[in-house]
Amino acid sequence: MAFVKDPCGIVCVLITYMTVLHADYVVTHWIILQTMPNSLWAPFHVVAFNTIVFLLAMAHLKAVLLDPGTVPLPQIRIDFSDLHSEKNYGHEREEWTMCTRCETYRPPRAHHCRICKRCIRRMDHHCPWINNCVGERNQKYFLQFLMYVCALAVYSIVLIVISWMYPCEDCHADVSQAQTRMMHSVLLLLESVLFGLFVVAIMVDQMHAILYDETAVEAVQQKGPYRIHRPKMALLAEVCGRGHPMLWMLPCTSLNRKHHDVPLLSHDV
Ligand SMILES: [Zn+2]
Ligand SMILES: [Zn+2]
Secondary structure (H helix, E strand, O other), X not given: OOOOOOHHHHHHHHHHHHXXXXXXXXXXXXXXXXXXXXXXXXXXXXXXXXXXXXXXXXXXXXXXXXXXXXXXXXXXXXXXXXXXXXXXXXXXXXXXXEEOOOOEEEOOOOEEEOOOOEEEOOOOEEEOOOOEEEOOOOHHHHHHHHHHXXXXXXXXXXXXXXXXXXXXXXXXXXXXXXXXXXXXXXXXXXXXXXXXXXXXXXXXXXXXXXXXXXXXXXXXXXXXXXXXXOOHHHHXXXXXXXXXXXXXXXXXXXXXXXOOOOOOOHHHO
């Protein structure tokens, strides 16, 4: 479990929860209960909307709290005097690099994050919205978080449009209530459009990074795709785990793969 003490990240996480809670409050209190009180659709929408909120919170918490793939520090201090004799490491180690800030060797595709102050395996980027790096072990939950935010935004927009198209006849008796409802609806509409478009843009970026086997860090470094061509499903399974693709969208399943968290000993390098 990891929690990064970054003020910007903590503020962004709080904004995320406040926005989701506001959306839940407006949809259940001002839209569903006020505009369709006698309809059977009301309980259906309350349950469906809150299920998405629950899944979103679960995926987000996992992305925030799980270790993104921190490269363990060596138990014994590494001697960096052989810095210029890399040919000694053997062929299989040639893609391992050194991090002078962590004072350790790191596996291929690991990069140092200045905010987490550690090297992260297959680091994509540091995301303030999860106050954590997006790396090998939490990218799946980050993608789920984006997907559920998108679903919640679309659902909110649909419910707002329905409430405007089919206004409840009994609900207009109190003018001030109608005005408050309209104000909340417009605010939620703006939030949904803004966050919805934002997460779609990040989601497209993430899917491109996964399917073309090139993280955001590698794209900046212009190293080109990392490995030889592999099937798209294999690349997706590397991020989402070996389970059935239908389970990839659920934040309750684990990645189900072995981890390489054994601390590096001096003789390992
Ligand atoms: Zn490092
Ligand atoms: Zn980071």
